[in-house]
Amino acid sequence: MSTPALVTLPDIEAAAVRLAGVVRRTPLLLTQLGRPEAPLWLKAESLQLGGSFKLRGATNAVAQLHDDERARGVITHSSGNHAQALARAAREAGIAATIVMPSQAPAVKRAATEALGANVMVVDISEREAVTERLRVETGAVFVPPFDHPAIIAGQGTVGLEIAEELPDVATVLVPVSGGGLISGIAAALKADRPHVRVVGVEPELAGDLAEGFTAGQRVTWSSANTGRTIADGLRVTAVGDLNWHHIRTLVDDVVTVSEDEIRAAMRLTILEAKLVCEPSGAVAVAGYFAHSKRVGPGPTVAVVSGGNVESSLVRDVLR
Numbered sequence: 001m002s003t004p005a006l007v008t009l010p011d012i013e014a015a016a017v018r019l020a021g022v023v024r025r026t027p028l029l030l031t032q033l034g035r036p037e038a039p040l041w042l043k044a045e046s047l048q049l050g051g052s053f054k055l056r057g058a059t060n061a062v063a064q065l066h067d068d069e070r071a072r073g074v075i076t077h078s079s080g081n082h083a084q085a086l087a088r089a090a091r092e093a094g095i096a097a098t099i100v101m102p103s104q105a106p107a108v109k110r111a112a113t114e115a116l117g118a119n120v121m122v123v124d125i126s127e128r129e130a131v132t133e134r135l136r137v138e139t140g141a142v143f144v145p146p147f148d149h150p151a152i153i154a155g156q157g158t159v160g161l162e163i164a165e166e167l168p169d170v171a172t173v174l175v176p177v178s179g180g181g182l183i184s185g186i187a188a189a190l191k192a193d194r195p196h197v198r199v200v201g202v203e204p205e206l207a208g209d210l211a212e213g214f215t216a217g218q219r220v221t222w223s224s225a226n227t228g229r230t231i232a233d234g235l236r237v238t239a240v241g242d243l244n245w246h247h248i249r250t251l252v253d254d255v256v257t258v259s260e261d262e263i264r265a266a267m268r269l270t271i272l273e274a275k276l277v278c279e280p281s282g283a284v285a286v287a288g289y290f291a292h293s294k295r296v297g298p299g300p301t302v303a304v305v306s307g308g309n310v311e312s313s314l315v316r317d318v319l320r
Contacts, residue, residue, distance in 0.1 A: 004243050006250065007150050009192035012157035012185065015060045019158055022092070023055050024048050026159075028166045028302065031274045033286075037298045038172070040289055042270070043163055046278050046308030050112075052234075053159055053182055053306050054085035054146075060155030061144050062089040070095045075141035077101070077128040079233050080109025081281075081307050082146040087118035098141055100132045106233060108311045125224045125236070147179030148241025157185025163302055164190055170197055171299025174285040176306050177201040177210050177255065178235040180244030186304070187251035198297060201248065201255040202288035204263060206230035210240050210248065214255040219245045231260055231314075234281030234307055254295055258287040266290065267318050270305065279310035280318075 026044050034040030045053035062074065073096030076086050083099040090097035097118040101110055102125035114120050123131045136143050145152060159182065163170060173190065175183040180201075187199040203211050207227035213220035221239040228236050240248060248255075258266075263280050266287035270278050278286075285303035289296060 004246055006247055007153045007157060007185065007188045009189060011150065011154040012161060012189050015056070015154040016158045016161055018060055018063045019056055019155065022059055025162055028163065029274065029276070033269060033273055034289070034301065035293065038296055038301045041167060041300060041302045042274055042276060042286070043159060043302050043304045044276055045159065046276060046282050046305045050084045050088050051307055051309040052081035052085060053156060054081040055088060056158050057152035057155035057181055058082065058085035058089040058144065061149065061151040062086070062093050062095070064151055065142060069142045072140045072142055073097060074144045075132060075136050075139070076144050076146060077132040078146050079105040079236060080113070080309060081234055083113040083118070084109065084116060084309070086144055087113050087116035091117050098135060098139070100128050100135065102128050104228060104233070106309070106311050109309055112309065125228055145241070147181030148243050150243065152181045153185045153188065153243065153247065155185070156182045157189040159304065160186035160189030164194060167300055167302065169300055170302055172198040172200060172296050172301045174200050174202055174288045174296070174301065174303045176235060176281055176284040176304065177203050177240065178237045178281070180210065180240035180248055182304065182306060183252060184244045184247035187247060191251045198253045199251065200288065200296070201252055202284050203255065203257050204230040204232045204235055204284060205257040205259050207232070207235050208257040209238060211255045211257045213245070214248070232263055232280040232284055234279065235284065256288050256292045256295060258284060258291045262287040262291050264318050271315070271319065276305060277308050277310065277315070278305050279307045282307040
């Protein structure tokens with residue numbers, strides 16, 4: 001089987017043009033948390049519209065739909081952030097959106113998705129893909145995947161463009177990994193003209209399918225019963241996408257994992273010391289910085305804080 005074409009820098013630059021004035025250019029914040037030899041910067045995608053980087057990919061995908069596709073509406077499955085992003089992008093485009101969400105998703109994410117006008121169907125996490133496919137066939141809606149699509153990867157890659165523009169001497173970028181859309185796009189954006197920049201994926205130990213596969217040299221799938229245990233609800237996907245895997249094995253330098261305690265500690269530190277509210281998934285890259293200092297290396301380091309959609313009860317629990 002032939003290797004699929006990777007997303008290119010021109011693809012990402014074209015996405016940036018489509019997103020201009022539609023999504024926020026999020027701040028890159030220097031913290032006092034880092035080591036002197038490796039200053040720590042936070043790319044605050046938690047401050048994006050909808051509270052997550054996902055709006056970039058969803059908006060880029062919707063912007064490229066043809067008229068007949070728009071008339072049929074869009075559909076996807078998501079634990080929350082892609083759900084909200086596609087619901088928002090669809091609303092702005094004036095088209096219908098159906099979202100299949102796992103019952104394990106935080107209630108705050110489900111409510112936010114419904115508030116954006118999407119039709120939400122709740123199923124067990126193990127059934128979300130099958131139900132989405134059944135509804136797609138029944139309704140004719142266009143499936144907009146959470147991560148495994150060139151338009152999604154290109155949209156998420158605009159995060160990498162912004163990092164490169166604002167921090168030209170960046171040495172390492174730490175990226176949380178679920179399905180792999182964000183790290184694929186960031187790596188494609190950075191490696192195109194900055195091949196020396198290290199791109200490192202960070203996963204929860206309880207959802208470490210990519211870390212296992214990266215070491216083995218082949219894409220690995222975990223069960224939802226395993227990945228569903230992590231506090232990082234946005235990172236519970238059972239495997240990275242096929243197109244994402246090809247990007248990762250070609251462009252990503254390393255993949256590490258962090259424990260549940262390390263995620264909680266990083267979330268607490270990010271909220272209290274960096275004054276940036278984040279969800280557990282958004283704290284994973286920060287956790288990677290502290291847990292794997294020897295694998296990060298010297299030089300300016302960016303941890304992508306991918307989202308900030310978190311229930312107040314969990315924030316209280318983590319801070320306690």
